[in-house]
Amino acid sequence: VHVLESGGGLVQAGATLRLSCVRSGGTLGSYTMGWFRQAPGMEREFVAAISWSGGDSRYSDSVRDRFTIWRDFAVNTVYLQMNNLKPEDTAAYYCAARQLSSIETRASDYDYWGPGTQVTVSS
8 A cells, every 4th residue: 555645845825735645555435534744843743634435524723724635536536725825834744544434633543654745835
């Protein structure tokens, strides 16, 4: 099982980015998928997650109403649309897959991780 993120970059505050996560080695619909982020010197924190069916999602309070997660089964990809980015969103963003169906917010509940993609938001 492999997970690979893309779409990070350097943007100004207020800009938009879309992160993509491709999971290979299985059926995307069988896994709950999550996005986490980690800033230098900080713990890895939950950002958003989506259920295996795509019918349920959850967001951290800091990104709710600005970020949107969804999945496209046709291309085996999960997306994270990030609008109105703020400097405090600067971090390495990681995609993760969880073999069980329930949405969880702890990094330890996820089984497979991508290498991460850097998002930097300048003020």
